[in-house]
Amino acid sequence: MTQRTVYFIEGDGIGPEVWASARPVLDAAMDKAYGGSNSLDWVELLAGEKAFAETGEYLPQTTMDALAKAELAMKGPLGTPVGKGFRSLNVTMRQAFDLYACIRPVRHFAGIESPVKHPERVDMVVFRENTEDVYAGIEYASGSAEAKKLIAFLRDELGADVDPSAGVGIKPMTEKGSKRLVRRAIEFAAREGRESVTLVHKGNIMKTTEGAFRAWGYEVAEQEFAGTCVMEGEEGKVVVKDRIADAMFQECLMRPEQYSVVATSNLNGDYISDALAAQVGGLGLAPGVNMGDTLAMFEATHGTAPTIAGKDMANPGSLILSGAMLLDHAGFGEAAELVRGSVEKALAARKVTVDLASQIPGAQQVGCREFGEIILAGI
Numbered sequence: 080m081t082q083r084t085v086y087f088i089e090g091d092g093i094g095p096e097v098w099a100s101a102r103p104v105l106d107a108a109m110d111k112a113y114g115g116s117n118s119l120d121w122v123e124l125l126a127g128e129k130a131f132a133e134t135g136e137y138l139p140q141t142t143m144d145a146l147a148k149a150e151l152a153m154k155g156p157l158g159t160p161v162g163k164g165f166r167s168l169n170v171t172m173r174q175a176f177d178l179y180a181c182i183r184p185v186r187h188f189a190g191i192e193s194p195v196k197h198p199e200r201v202d203m204v205v206f207r208e209n210t211e212d213v214y215a216g217i218e219y220a221s222g223s224a225e226a227k228k229l230i231a232f233l234r235d236e237l238g239a240d241v242d243p244s245a246g247v248g249i250k251p252m253t254e255k256g257s258k259r260l261v262r263r264a265i266e267f268a269a270r271e272g273r274e275s276v277t278l279v280h281k282g283n284i285m286k287t288t289e290g291a292f293r294a295w296g297y298e299v300a301e302q303e304f305a306g307t308c309v310m311e312g313e314e315g316k317v318v319v320k321d322r323i324a325d326a327m328f329q330e331c332l333m334r335p336e337q338y339s340v341v342a343t344s345n346l347n348g349d350y351i352s353d354a355l356a357a358q359v360g361g362l363g364l365a366p367g368v369n370m371g372d373t374l375a376m377f378e379a380t381h382g383t384a385p386t387i388a389g390k391d392m393a394n395p396g397s398l399i400l401s402g403a404m405l406l407d408h409a410g411f412g413e414a415a416e417l418v419r420g421s422v423e424k425a426l427a428a429r430k431v432t433v434d435l436a437s438q439i440p441g442a443q444q445v446g447c448r449e450f451g452e453i454i455l456a457g458i
């Protein structure tokens with residue numbers, strides 16, 4: 080018998096509602112798939128408003144200590160407390176646990192209206208670097224003393240000519256950061272039998288950052304996965320190729336079936352994962368995970384939706400599908416398939432939450448709780 084501990088954070092706003100719907104679905108899928116021989120052991124950790132109410136802190140040390148030793152975690156959305164001096168709790172956790180890969184699978188669910196003719200051709204998993212590039216960006220405002228100093232340094236020491244009135248920014252990208260992200264993407268593609276990994280970059284313009292990402296990515300493929308990867312144009316297991324970011328956006332719309340796993344830097348990944356999710360009409364269902372070398376934190380990609388919190392209107396689908404990703408990652412693939420299948424059935428039955436009802440012709444609107452019950456019944 081395998082029991083895996085999953086630490087969970089309910090989250091703020093709609094968090095408790097979507098949790099109440101999601102967790103029974105995951106437990107039921109485990110039960111159905113393994114009849115009690117494998118199970119999840121849920122351990123709650125406090126963060127956000129609930130933590131503040133109980134402990135006076137938004138991110139208690141006990142939560143951080145538990146996560147430091149954890150492998151599996153799942154969280155609802157956390158609001159960023161308003162006021163000076165508060166860092167986003169999400170960013171704090173991502174940095175503290177070095178969750179360097181933000182992974183988002185994007186596919187179409189039958190019945191959901193999409194802005195494109197063939198949304199079903201999209202089946203991609205985006206690996207977005209989560210710690211460098213603009214996330215580690217250093218910026219100085221136009222006219223500030225810091226900007227002036229930096230521009231003077233560039234001119235005097237490096238002979239680089241920058242307009243003295245410019246705002247300036249630095250985006251650092253390292254070999255270590257780029258390689259570990261690409262390594263993860265290739266490992267995933269090989270394990271899942273995916274046919275390609277595409278390195279998406281803007282290396283034609285930003286040669287020492289984005290261009291270096293491309294070069295380091297190919298280095299990983301050639302040096303560490305020689306038996307697994309081939310380059311474009313060759314026959315083999317996982318094809319590693321690259322596309323310039325702007326061309327990739329065209330490809331996503333015109334030939335999405337030619338792309339499977341995407342490995343990219345922080346800013347490109349931000350754009351591409353949202354654009355793809357919108358392409359399949361699935362922003363409200365998009366799941367995700369932020370992963371480091373030990374901890375994987377699965378989470379809904381939406382926020383706390385304060386205007387509908389407590390009104391039984393939220394769509395729990397994103398958290399439920401994030402849970403399916405967790406099951407896959409933990410080696411419970413049969414349970415994960417049950418969860419995804421049940422979401423598909425619920426959408427086909429066209430009894431859905433308000434956000435989806437507007438995207439599914441002829442749909443009947445139900446609340447968060449009822450939608451969760453329909454998915455649960457489908458297991």
Ligand code: NAI
Nearest residue numbers: 155156157158159169380381382383384385387393394434
């Ligand atoms: P949001 O995702 O909470 O809301 C955007 C829109 O989508 C709203 O109209 C909302 O009602 C709707 N929506 C979101 N999730 C939904 C669901 N499950 N079912 C139905 N409708 C849904 O984004 P917003 O308003 O920018 O942020 C609100 C708060 O959430 C902020 O404090 C922000 O910092 C936080 N946030 C947290 C995230 C996280 O914990 N990963 C991610 C994004 C935002």
